[in-house]
Amino acid sequence: MRLRFREMVPEDAGAVAEVEKESFPTPWSRESFWREAANENTCYLLALDGEKVIGYAGCWISFGEAQITNIAIARAYRGKGIGTQLMEAVIRASMARGCTAMTLEVRPSNAPALALYHHYGFREAGRRKGYYSDNGEDAIIMWNTKLAELFPDAVGQGKQVPHEEDIPGGKERE
Numbered sequence: 001m002r003l004r005f006r007e008m009v010p011e012d013a014g015a016v017a018e019v020e021k022e023s024f025p026t027p028w029s030r031e032s033f034w035r036e037a038a039n040e041n042t043c044y045l046l047a048l049d050g051e052k053v054i055g056y057a058g059c060w061i062s063f064g065e066a067q068i069t070n071i072a073i074a075r076a077y078r079g080k081g082i083g084t085q086l087m088e089a090v091i092r093a094s095m096a097r098g099c100t101a102m103t104l105e106v107r108p109s110n111a112p113a114l115a116l117y118h119h120y121g122f123r124e125a126g127r128r129k130g131y132y133s134d135n136g137e138d139a140i141i142m143w144n145t146k147l148a149e150l151f152p153d154a155v156g157q158g159k160q161v162p163h164e165e166d167i168p169g170g171k172e173r174e
């Protein structure tokens with residue numbers, strides 16, 4: 001596997017919507033992702049295997065806070081640490097845009113996502129009752145208000161180029 005990360009552009013919207021479709025019960029459309037990529041108050045990154053889009057993560061940025069809108073890895077690529085690397089990339093990218101805090105919502109039943117967010121110091125700050133319309137599940141609201149403690153080297157670094165690397169042993173796990 002040749003894993004790399006880069007910023008999403010509107011032309012990626014179709015490929016991103018495909019990953020979205022296999023990841024969420026009420027997926028966003030291709031048009032939504034096109035608009036998100038064209039909006040300068042957002043930050044969307046892609047994970048790619050070569051040229052193939054295998055994941056994405058995005059957030060809205062406002063007044064020094066980033067709100068994660070979605071993060072997903074294509075089914076066949078899950079459980080290989082790619083979501084963890086993508087989350088680091090999006091935290092660093094939002095810090096480069098001046099963010100010091102990040103928030104998101106997650107289903108209590110979503111064990112992999114909860115593990116991912118705990119890994120990066122997110123803590124439960126509240127719940128929205130019956131938030132998810134497909135099954136009435138609550139949303140856990142999570143915050144990390146001290147991003148600088150996660151990646152001190154990213155503070156005040158300005159815009160960063162997402163890194164590119166191989167996953168050791170990635171081929172064996174495919």
Ligand SMILES: CC(C)(COP(=O)(O)OP(=O)(O)OC[C@H]1O[C@@H](n2cnc3c(N)ncnc32)[C@H](O)[C@@H]1OP(=O)(O)O)[C@@H](O)C(=O)NCCC(=O)NCCS
Nearest residue numbers: 023072073078079080081082083084111112113115116119
């Ligand atoms: C959530 C998601 C992005 C994680 O991506 P991933 O590449 O599979 O995650 P990773 O392999 O980096 O693992 C992240 C953490 O989840 C844990 N994990 C992975 N698969 C798991 C599973 N099936 N059950 C429980 N924990 C799991 C890993 O052990 C790791 O935890 P750690 O840091 O404590 O070791 C991916 O599962 C996904 O796309 N899910 C569908 C969309 C979704 O639910 N997005 C989140 C919305 S809030």
